[in-house]
Amino acid sequence: MKLTMTVFLTAAALSLRTAAFAAEPADSDLKRTDVTLRGAKELKLKDAYILDRKPNGVTLAYRDGCMFVRFSDLPREFQQMFGYDPVKSARYENKVNVQKKLIEREEKERKEREQKRNSEENKRYKDSRINAQQQKISRLEHELAEAQKRLDTMDKTISQDRDALGMSTVGSSRVSIESPWGYGGPIRSGEHNAAVTNMLMKEVNMLDAKRENQAQNVIDLQLKLEAARRTLDKMLPDDKD
Numbered sequence: 312m313k314l315t316m317t318v319f320l321t322a323a324a325l326s327l328r329t330a331a332f333a334a335e336p337a338d339s340d341l342k343r344t345d346v347t348l349r350g351a352k353e354l355k356l357k358d359a360y361i362l363d364r365k366p367n368g369v370t371l372a373y374r375d376g377c378m379f380v381r382f383s384d385l386p387r388e389f390q391q392m393f394g395y396d397p398v399k400s401a402r403y404e405n406k407v408n409v410q411k412k413l414i415e416r417e418e419k420e421r422k423e424r425e426q427k428r429n430s431e432e433n434k435r436y437k438d439s440r441i442n443a444q445q446q447k448i449s450r451l452e453h454e455l456a457e458a459q460k461r462l463d464t465m466d467k468t469i470s471q472d473r474d475a476l477g478m479s480t481v482g483s484s485r486v487s488i489e490s491p492w493g494y495g496g497p498i499r500s501g502e503h504n505a506a507v508t509n510m511l512m513k514e515v516n517m518l519d520a521k522r523e524n525q526a527q528n529v530i531d532l533q534l535k536l537e538a539a540r541r542t543l544d545k546m547l548p549d550d551k552d
Contacts (some may be wrong), residue, residue, distance in 0.1 A: 323547040346371065348384045366403035369393065437546065444543045451539055462529055465522045472515045476508065 341360035358372035363370040368381040382395040 343373075346373075346380075346389070347386065348380060349386065359501065365392065367400040367407075368395070421481060441543065441546050442545060448536065448539045448543060451532060451536040455529065455536055456527065458532055462525045465518060465525055468546045469515060469518045472511060472518070475512050476515065510515065 343360050344354045346359040348354045348356070354373055356378075357375075359371045359373040361369050362372050362377060368379055368384075370377060382390050382393060383397075383399060385395075440485045456547075
């Protein structure tokens with residue numbers, strides 16, 4: 312149990328005597344004293360009394376607060392009254408410093424472990440994002456390849472139909488040039504020839520419209536793929552080697 316020593320110092324005799332030990336003054340009528348600390352700059356503690364004592368100093372409460380004061384900073388009268396032993400004080404302070412360094416080292420190691428754990432978690436998070444982005448790029452590449460195949464198939468079909476119609480232009484405009492061949496054999500002149508030609512023309516125009524949509528789909532996929540690759544480049548670490 313820690314005891315607190317209440318100190319009386321009369322202004323006339325400048326003497327100090329021990330009155331009591333407690334966590335706080337046992338008697339509210341006990342007198343306090345002013346204590347002047349030694350050092351490069353003198354500090355005067357008004358109405359000071361002792362709260363706690365250790366081998367290397369005391370904790371003083373005073374009018375403006377409380378503070379720990381080493382015996383070496385107290386007047387000689389106080390040092391003698393408290394039985395100040397420089398050897399014991401130095402030994403105690405050395406022990407405190409060792410404990411302090413141990414706590415600081417443990418705190419440093421704890422922070423290093425925490426930093427390493429956070430670094431590993433951040434790396435796993437970044438790797439997962441990179442992996443997801445790479446999968447997205449692979450999916451877009453596959454979709455683009457399939458869309459390009461469909462577009463190539465449409466182009467081939469449209470080209471064959473135009474060849475059959477004897478068309479020389481590319482587009483969706485109607486051309487009334489009759490082909491020498493129709494479905495299932497030679498096309499004879501007359502209404503039947505015009506009907507077959509118009510039917511092929513409608514098919515070509517329909518395929519032209521679908522081709523435009525498919526071509527736009529290919530362009531959109533190309534733009535998405537380029538954007539995804541740029542995003543991946545920003546995710547990847549810079550190669551400084």
